[in-house]
Amino acid sequence: MPETVIHTEGLTKYYGKVVGVQDLDLxxxxxxxxGFLGPNGAGKTTTIRLIMGMxxxxxxxxxxxxxxAWQKSVDVKRxxxxxxxxxxxxxxMTGEELVRFVDSFDGGREASxxxxxxxxxxxxxxxxxxxxxxxxxxxxxxxxxxxxxxxxIMDEPTNGLDPITQHVLYEILNERREGGTTxxxxxxxxxxxxxxxxxxxxxxxxxxxxxxxxxxxxGKHLRNVEVIYAADPPDGIDRVEGVxxxxxxxxxxxxxxxxxxxxxxxxxxxxxxxxxSIGHASLEDAFLEFYGxxxxxxx
Numbered sequence: 001m002p003e004t005v006i007h008t009e010g011l012t013k014y015y016g017k018v019v020g021v022q023d024l025d026l027x028x029x030x031x032x033x034x035g036f037l038g039p040n041g042a043g044k045t046t047t048i049r050l051i052m053g054m055x056x057x058x059x060x061x062x063x064x065x066x067x068x069a070w071q072k073s074v075d076v077k078r079x080x081x082x083x084x085x086x087x088x089x090x091x092x093m094t095g096e097e098l099v100r101f102v103d104s105f106d107g108g109r110e111a112s113x114x115x116x117x118x119x120x121x122x123x124x125x126x127x128x129x130x131x132x133x134x135x136x137x138x139x140x141x142x143x144x145x146x147x148x149x150x151x152x153i154m155d156e157p158t159n160g161l162d163p164i165t166q167h168v169l170y171e172i173l174n175e176r177r178e179g180g181t182t183x184x185x186x187x188x189x190x191x192x193x194x195x196x197x198x199x200x201x202x203x204x205x206x207x208x209x210x211x212x213x214x215x216x217x218x219g220k221h222l223r224n225v226e227v228i229y230a231a232d233p234p235d236g237i238d239r240v241e242g243v244x245x246x247x248x249x250x251x252x253x254x255x256x257x258x259x260x261x262x263x264x265x266x267x268x269x270x271x272x273x274x275x276x277s278i279g280h281a282s283l284e285d286a287f288l289e290f291y292g293x294x295x296x297x298x299x
Contacts, residue, residue: 002030002031002032003029003030003065004027004028004029004030005028005029005030005064005065005150005151005182006026006027006028006051006062006063006151006182007026007027007062007063008024008025008026008027008047008050008051008060008061008062009025009061010023010024010025010059010060011023011024011047011050011057011060011061011062012024012057012059012060013046013050013055013057013058014058019043019205019206020043020046020055020206021043021047021050021203021206021207021208022206022207023060023207024043024047024060024203024206024207024208025208026047026201026208028182028184029182030180030182031177031180031181032177032183032198032199033173033174033177033183033185033196033197033198034182034183034184034185034197034198034199034200034201035185035186035187035192035193035196035197035199035200035201035214036048036184036185036187036200036201036203037186037187037188037190037193037200037202037203038186038188038202038203038204039188040188042203042204042205042206043203043205043206043207044156044203045155045186046206047186047203048153048155048184048186050062050069050070051064051069051153051184052069052073052076052077052080052082052153053069053070053073053074053076053077054073056070057070064076064079064151065079065151067079079149079150079151080149080151080152080153081145081148081152081153082144082152082154083141083152083154083155083157084140084155085156085159085186087136087137087139089128089136089139089140090128091128091129092127092128092129093127094125094126094127095117095122095124095125095126095128095139095142096124096125098128098139098143099113099114099117099124099142099143099146102143102146102147103146106147109146109147109148110146112145112146112147113142113146116141116142116145116172117138117142119168119172120138120142120165120168120169121138121165122135122139122142123135124139132160133159133160134161134162134165136160137157137158137159137160137161138161138165141154141157145172145176148181150180150181150182151181151182151183152173152176152181152182152183152185153184154183154184154186155185155186156185156187156188157169157173157185157187158187158189158192166192170195170196173185173196174196185197193214194214198213199211199212199213200212200213200214222256222257222281223256223257223258223261223278223279223280223281224254224255224256224277224278224279224280224281225253225254225255225256225257225264225268225276225277226252226253226254226275226276226277227252227253227268227273227276227277228251228252228273228274228275228276229251229252229253229271229272230251230271230273230274231251231271232251232271233248233251233253233271234268234270234271236267237253237255237267237268238255240257240263240264241263242257242258242260242263243255243256243257243264244256244258256281261278
């Protein structure tokens with residue numbers, strides 16, 4: 001069994017009467033790339049700040065490598081390369097000066113910072129106040145990764161990045177995972193999570209709906225089905241347990257199905273078929289099925 005790197009139990013945070021997160025139980029294991037998925041306002045950032053020891057929970061606990069996130073927050077921060085959702089950078093310093101400043105805390109990482117900047121095509125000679133949003137995000141990524149921490153926690157890491165830079169970041173994160181680094185990243189970008197994560201945690205209105213392996217969420221739970229009949233399709237397909245999103249256009253039907261395929265095939269094959277296609281749903285389809293199209297917002 002892999003080592004548990006991040007553990008939360010009953011983690012709860014209120015902002016007055018507003019729920020930030022509630023009774024959140026989560027485990028992230030050594031060497032995995034864990035995607036924390038949900039729309040804006042679902043509670044992802046609150047959870048990350050609780051894990052980082054930046055917020056005190058109303059009840060429950062969060063720990064990193066066995067260290068209580070609130071009581072041992074300084075020690076936790078030493079273990080983590082952290083990318084906040086809205087990086088705060090000294091505007092009058094150059095990128096190079098900020099790399100040196102961060103290096104002054106640990107030492108020996110300046111060359112790593114420069115190499116990361118080069119890979120992300122970031123000009124370190126310019127002052128931060130002259131950076132675009134994307135350049136600021138690149139610099140924040142460099143500062144989080146340059147010390148080669150055992151754990152990366154990244155809040156919406158591709159915000160402001162162009163597609164080419166996103167691809168480079170994906171490569172870097174996969175390389176870090178292969179080297180044993182544990183990565184927790186939040187995102188509302190479904191294709192991004194599908195591409196990067198080993199497992200995904202789905203959060204809704206401050207509540208963790210569930211955790212799934214990506215392939216299980218995409219394939220096991222939901223399938224896309226399309227059938228073309230020689231004549232009219234049989235009656236009752238839309239009433240089969242597990243069928244959703246049923247649509248008919250003449251002798252063609254499309255639907256989504258969750259459950260034992262044998263029960264569906266018994267109904268589908270009641271008439272002569274011209275074509276039958278059954279495929280794994282995209283993560284987006286599976287997410288919408290699992291999560292629901294409506295959800296409240298927190299922080």
